[in-house]
Amino acid sequence: MGFTETEIDPARFLEDVEMRIGEIVAVEPFPEARKDVYKLDVEFGDETRQSAAGLTDVYDPEDLLGSQVVAVVNLGTVSIAGFESECLVTGVDSEEGVVHLTPEREVEPGTRVY
Numbered sequence: 001m002g003f004t005e006t007e008i009d010p011a012r013f014l015e016d017v018e019m020r021i022g023e024i025v026a027v028e029p030f031p032e033a034r035k036d037v038y039k040l041d042v043e044f045g046d047e048t049r050q051s052a053a054g055l056t057d058v059y060d061p062e063d064l065l066g067s068q069v070v071a072v073v074n075l076g077t078v079s080i081a082g083f084e085s086e087c088l089v090t091g092v093d094s095e096e097g098v099v100h101l102t103p104e105r106e107v108e109p110g111t112r113v114y
Contacts, residue, residue, distance in 0.1 A: 018074040019113035020044050021103055022087070027061035032081040038064070039083055042071055045110025049073065049086035057097025070101040070113055 025048065026041035036056045041048055051071065055064065072088040079085075091098040 014114055017072060019070055019090070020073050021107050021109055021111045021113065022049070022069050022071045022089075023109045024064045024067050024069060027064045029061070030081070030083065033083070034081070037080075040064070040089065042069060042087060042089065043109050044071075044073065045108065047110070050084055051087045051089050052078075052080045052083055052085040053089040053091070053100070054098050055089075055091065055100055058094070058099055064100075067100070068102050068106060068109070070103070 022042035022044045024040055025043045026039075028039040030037050030039045030052060033052060035054055037052045037054045038056060038059075038061065040051045040053050042051055049071075070090045072090065073086075075088055077084050077086050090101045092101065093099075
């Protein structure tokens with residue numbers, strides 16, 4: 001396994017990509033989407049954003065509710081089957097499916113990741 005991307009300036013990365021800790025406060029099925037995803041409401045302290053997240057293979061809705069996630073919040077809005085996805089919940093592939101990234105300890109929603 002080798003890394004495939006070219007190196008970038010670390011300061012530039014932190015300037016360009018804003019990741020924050022959010023708490024999932026609502027989870028709904030999303031049968032209208034082409035892929036198997038959930039509609040999520042993610043709270044970032046004083047703001048809540050929607051996300052379409054492909055976590056259905058690993059998590060039931062009740063497993064996600066109240067969990068903290070790492071999300072990219074400055075990618076703009078993407079419309080998926082009429083649903084406005086406003087942040088990208090990060091995850092990694094596993095044998096079972098996508099596993100969301102979460103802080104090792106609970107932190108205040110809205111905390112910036114660096």
